Structure formats: structure tokens, C-alpha cells
Amino acid sequence: MREAEASQLRNLGLFRGLTEENFTALLQAAALQWVPAQTVLLEEGKIPDSLFILLEGLVDLFTRYGKRESTLTVLRPVRAFVLASAVGGLPCVQSARALTRARILTVPASLLRGMVGRDPAFSRSVARELSVSYGCVSIELKSQKLRTGIERLANWIIRAHGHSGIGNRLSLPFDKRTLASRIGMTPENLSRSLAQLDKHGVTVNGREILIRDHAALAKLAKTGLI
Amino acid sequence: MREAEASQLRNLGLFRGLTEENFTALLQAAALQWVPAQTVLLEEGKIPDSLFILLEGLVDLFTRYGKRESTLTVLRPVRAFVLASAVGGLPCVQSARALTRARILTVPASLLRGMVGRDPAFSRSVARELSVSYGCVSIELKSQKLRTGIERLANWIIRAHGHSGIGNRLSLPFDKRTLASRIGMTPENLSRSLAQLDKHGVTVNGREILIRDHAALAKLAKTGLI
DNA sequence: CGTCACTTTGATGCTGATCAAAAATGGTGG
DNA sequence: CCACCATTTTTGATCAGCATCAAAGTGACG
Numbered sequence: 001m002r003e004a005e006a007s008q009l010r011n012l013g014l015f016r017g018l019t020e021e022n023f024t025a026l027l028q029a030a031a032l033q034w035v036p037a038q039t040v041l042l043e044e045g046k047i048p049d050s051l052f053i054l055l056e057g058l059v060d061l062f063t064r065y066g067k068r069e070s071t072l073t074v075l076r077p078v079r080a081f082v083l084a085s086a087v088g089g090l091p092c093v094q095s096a097r098a099l100t101r102a103r104i105l106t107v108p109a110s111l112l113r114g115m116v117g118r119d120p121a122f123s124r125s126v127a128r129e130l131s132v133s134y135g136c137v138s139i140e141l142k143s144q145k146l147r148t149g150i151e152r153l154a155n156w157i158i159r160a161h162g163h164s165g166i167g168n169r170l171s172l173p174f175d176k177r178t179l180a181s182r183i184g185m186t187p188e189n190l191s192r193s194l195a196q197l198d199k200h201g202v203t204v205n206g207r208e209i210l211i212r213d214h215a216a217l218a219k220l221a222k223t224g225l226i
Numbered sequence: 227m228r229e230a231e232a233s234q235l236r237n238l239g240l241f242r243g244l245t246e247e248n249f250t251a252l253l254q255a256a257a258l259q260w261v262p263a264q265t266v267l268l269e270e271g272k273i274p275d276s277l278f279i280l281l282e283g284l285v286d287l288f289t290r291y292g293k294r295e296s297t298l299t300v301l302r303p304v305r306a307f308v309l310a311s312a313v314g315g316l317p318c319v320q321s322a323r324a325l326t327r328a329r330i331l332t333v334p335a336s337l338l339r340g341m342v343g344r345d346p347a348f349s350r351s352v353a354r355e356l357s358v359s360y361g362c363v364s365i366e367l368k369s370q371k372l373r374t375g376i377e378r379l380a381n382w383i384i385r386a387h388g389h390s391g392i393g394n395r396l397s398l399p400f401d402k403r404t405l406a407s408r409i410g411m412t413p414e415n416l417s418r419s420l421a422q423l424d425k426h427g428v429t430v431n432g433r434e435i436l437i438r439d440h441a442a443l444a445k446l447a448k449t450g451l452i
Numbered sequence: 453c454g455t456c457a458c459t460t461t462g463a464t465g466c467t468g469a470t471c472a473a474a475a476a477t478g479g480t481g482g
Numbered sequence: 483c484c485a486c487c488a489t490t491t492t493t494g495a496t497c498a499g500c501a502t503c504a505a506a507g508t509g510a511c512g
Contacts, residue, residue, distance in 0.1 A: 065372035066448065072367060088357030093364040116350055123349035124342055130356035131314030137363045138319040141298060144370045145410050146291035149468070176491065184371050189468055191492050222292065374499070402459065412501055417460050460507070469498070476491065
């Protein structure tokens with residue numbers, strides 16, 4: 001593992017409280033790999049035997065229902081995932097696949113469960129991380145129940161701009177089909193909604209998004225509510 | 227506190243691993259009360275200074291968005307809630323109100339946070355409880371994104387029948403307006419959907435539900451998927 | 453027995469899904 | 483560098499699901 005990666009891991013909320021000794025043990029037991037795009041990392045319903053940590057690339061957490069499919073969220077580095085299942089020993093509630101080529105670290109779940117019992121600081125971190133995840137899914141659920149498609153889109157753009165925008169510009173990190181699924185609409189409707197955003201201060205050109213009028217967009221998104 | 231209540235608490239997954247000493251300390255610091263129906267217990271966005279435990283009655287976890295409102299879930303006893311916010315020290319992502327007269331125990335969040343650091347068994351329980359909650363919300367989100375209204379209704383009936391059905395009968399535990407909001411539809415549509423269920427082996431009469439053909443209902447709900 | 457809240461029913465319209473097909477895009481090999 | 487192909491995206495037409503509005507029916511309770 002590269003130096004930079006180890007220090008990124010160390011700074012991850014989840015591992016910051018870990019003793020040096022436990023952190024070293026964790027790195028010893030962990031496996032590092034590059035996986036190609038579209039690699040399925042784990043499947044819904046299975047109990048994972050590892051915790052996954054995304055170091056580079058994007059990972060899609062999705063679910064299937066018959067022949068329909070929906071992406072629940074797209075993870076960016078550096079981020080641990082399936083923590084709830086790995087620590088709780090519970091079946092995964094979603095599947096995961098690499099959306100791009102991705103660098104993944106896997107840590108044996110048994111090791112983690114042991115550490116949670118022994119290292120109080122770590123168990124606090126785990127509880128905190130799970131709390132944050134819980135909050136994120138809840139917010140997503142609220143968004144799905146209370147907002148219309150274009151409102152969810154506006155919100156997504158504002159949040160995406162918040163972490164990867166440059167000036168008043170934003171470049172879509174993945175294709176529109178995935179974005180549509182992420183937001184909870186069909187690709188056709190996403191296309192139409194993006195066109196509609198012109199009336200709300202946003203210009204779209206391919207994957208490039210220009211936020212001409214941030215206030216108008218925020219008004220559509222009803223930022224502040226929820 | 228009554229004997230029965232204390233033992234119910236002791237058997238709650240969250241507290242089962244607690245040392246006798248810590249459990250006693252927790253009871254010492256806790257406050258017990260009856261609250262009337264409609265009491266707002268906590269509001270979205272605030273950091274709760276207590277963990278709540280529902281001992282009797284029903285509690286509605288809901289959210290507002292402008293003038294719209296949606297109930298995210300209805301809790302039954304015995305169940306702890308806002309654990310994520312209380313332990314993580316994070317703002318609540320939903321509001322809570324008593325749906326009926328309810329018996330509520332509150333435990334200072336500071337006490338809990340201390341225990342999470344000191345008692346490894348308890349921190350494991352917290353992590354497990356949070357994992358389960360995370361799973362529940364995720365399943366709810368998937369249901370919302372992938373199922374139609376009547377499918378969600380069928381699923382709700384099957385699950386409700388699972389925990390409070392008697393024979394092939396089920397009595398709605400709260401009014402239809404709340405159920406509609408819980409499932410994610412309008413009261414009008416719930417009414418129509420309930421009527422439609424007749425074609426799927428379910429007879430509805432007021433709050434009484436008769437499942438004539440469990441297989442047909444399960445087929446509609448597509449149990450097994452997800 | 454009247455009032456009030458809840459529920460049902462009907463009519464109508466919007467939001468978003470589906471189907472079909474054209475247009476744009478991006479990658480590949482000649 | 484260009485032509486070709488596959489894939490993604492857009493556009494248009496149509497349809498289903500669901501919300502909204504209005505009004506009638508039902509039931510609980512003082």
C-alpha cells in the first residue's frame with residue numbers, strides 16, 4: 001500500500017480513533033486490489049465477510065427488484081461501505097458494484113467485530129459512522145417521499161456542486177442513466193428535467209453543468225426544508 | 227417503574243449486554259412518563275439530549291417539507307428511538323410524536339455516550355441496533371423507489387400481519403390517514419387501493435382486514451424479491 | 453341527535469413511465 | 483484522421499399511477 005493511501009485511511013473518521021497497534025493489525029489483515037469497472041463487489045442478501053473501503057474510483061450501491069434496478073447511492077473515495085452488515089453480521093440490504101475502475105481495500109469482518117469489542121474508541125467511531133449512514137439514508141427516504149423528480153435533481157446538483165463543483169461549474173461524475181436511477185426517475189425524464197432546469201438558472205451541455213443562478217436553483221430545491 | 231417494565235427494558239436488544247451496574251445507573255438517571263396522544267417528543271434538526279424508549283403506545287416518526295408531511299415509520303413497544311442522534315450527537319433527521327397515549331422512558335444522552343466508551347458489550351449492542359435501523363430505512367427506501375403504491379400496501383399488510391395478526395385477520399393499529407402517509411400515498415388512494423385488494427385475496431371492513439388468500443397477496447407484494 | 457373528524461367516491465389533471473425512433477456521443481480499427 | 487459501430491442521450495407520443503379537488507357517506511362521541 002502506498003504511503004498516501006495509508007494516511008488517507010488513518011484520517012478516515014472510522015479509523016481515526018484506532019490505536020496505532022490495532023491500525024497496524026488491520027492493515028496487516030487487509031487486502032488491496034484494483035477492480036475493473038462493473039465488478040460486482042457484493043450481493044444483496046449475503047452476509048459480507050469483509051468491510052470494504054473505497055480508495056479510488058466510484059462504487060454504486062444498488063438494488064434489484066425483479067428486472068427493475070435502482071441505484072441507492074454512489075460512493076466516492078475515501079469511504080467505507082457495508083459497515084452495518086460487516087459489524088452487525090447481518091445480510092446486506094444492497095448490492096455493490098464498481099462504477100469505474102476502483103481501488104478497494106477489504107478488511108476481514110471478524111477482525112472488526114473483535115476490535116469493536118476491545119477498543120472503545122473504535123466502537124465509538126463505528127457507532128458514529130453508522131449514525132451518519134442512518135441519517136443519509138433517512139434523508140434520501142424523505143427526499144423520495146416528499147419531493148418531485150425535478151426537486152430531487154436540483155438537490156442532487158447542489159450537493160454535487162458542493163463537493164466537486166469548481167466555481168459555478170460542475171461535471172457529472174457518471175453517466176446520465178446512472179444519475180437518473182440514483183435520483184429515482186427514468187433516463188428519459190432526467191433528460192427532460194435537465195432541459196427544464198434552464199428555467200431555473202442551470203445550463204446543461206453534455207456532462208457539463210453551469211449554474212447561472214444559484215438562488216433560483218436553491219429555490220427549486222427548497223434548500224432549508226428538511 | 228414497574229417490575230414488568232424493568233424486565234422488558236433488560237430484555238431489549240440494546241440493553242441486554244449492559245452490566246448490572248450500568249443498567250442500574252441508567253435506570254437511576256432515566257425519567258419515566260405518560261404522554262398524551264399527539265405529544266411532539268422531538269423535532270427534526272435538533273440534537274436530542276436524551277434517548278427515548280417507547281414502553282407502551284405508538285410513536286410516529288415523521289418529517290415535514292413545507293406544508294407537506296410524511297410519516298417515515300410507526301414504532302411499537304418496546305423500542306428505543308433516536309439512538310443514532312443521541313449517541314452520535316447528531317441532529318435528528320426526523321420528528322417524533324405520540325400517536326396514542328404513550329409511556330416513554332428518557333435516558334440522558336451524555337450517560338449513554340459515556341457508557342459506549344466504557345462498556346464494550348454495550349457499544350456492540352449500540353452498533354448492532356444502529357445496523358438494524360440502517361437496514362430498515364434502506365429497505366423502506368428500496369420499497370419506495372421500486373414498488374408501486376398497492377405493492378407497498380400489500381407488503382405492509384403482510385408484515386403487520388406477521389407481528390400483530392391473529393389467524394388470517396389483522397386489525398389496523400392506527401387510522402387510515404396515518405397508514406396512507408406511512409406507505410407513501412394519499413388517503414384517497416389508500417382507500418381505492420384497499421378496495422382493489424379484494425382482487426388479491428384481501429377483504430377490508432373498516433379497520434378489520436381479512437386475508438382470504440395469503441398466496442395471492444404475497445404474489446402482489448412480490449415477497450421474496452428484495 | 454347533531455357535530456366533527458375520518459373515510460369513501462367521483463371527476464379531473466399532473467407527474468412520471470413506457471414505447472419507439474432519431475440524434476448525438478465516444479471508442480475502435482482501418 | 484476518418485468511417486463505422488455500439489452505446490448513450492434526446493425527442494415525441496401515449497399511457498398508467500397517483501394527486502388534487504369536491505362532495506357525499508360513515509362513525510364516534512358529547
